[in-house]
Amino acid sequence: MLFMKGNPDAPKCGFSSKVVNALKEEGVTFGSFDILSDEEVRQGLKAFSNWPTFPQLYYKGELVGGCDIVLELRTDGALKSTLSE
Ligand SMILES: N[C@@H](CCC(=O)N[C@@H](CS)C(=O)NCC(=O)O)C(=O)O
Numbered sequence: 001m002l003f004m005k006g007n008p009d010a011p012k013c014g015f016s017s018k019v020v021n022a023l024k025e026e027g028v029t030f031g032s033f034d035i036l037s038d039e040e041v042r043q044g045l046k047a048f049s050n051w052p053t054f055p056q057l058y059y060k061g062e063l064v065g066g067c068d069i070v071l072e073l074r075t076d077g078a079l080k081s082t083l084s085e
């Protein structure tokens with residue numbers, strides 16, 4: 001599940017766009033939520049996850065990371081395996 005700015009067809013921030021592209025290129029299917037549509041979720045999720053920024057990618061209820069981490073995992077060739085453990 002990707003909490004992002006905008007949606008996968010129309011990301012509203014470069015960081016969210018990069019993660020969408022990385023997931024699509026790896027052939028990962030994912031759900032998404034536009035945090036710009038809900039200020040309560042936007043602020044609440046940052047507090048809940050103790051992670052100050054978006055995008056936030058969750059897998060099996062746990063935070064995988066934001067843009068830097070997702071791109072790093074992909075560079076390491078570990079993105080797909082991380083998301084199918
Ligand atoms: N280094 C971050 C970049 C993401 C980032 O800086 N996001 C900012 C600007 S889009 C953010 O979410 N700020 C808090 C907010 O907009 O609520 C990452 O790896 O994900």
Ligand code: FES
Nearest residue numbers: 005012013014015
């Ligand atoms: S909305 Fe400005 S950097 Fe993401």
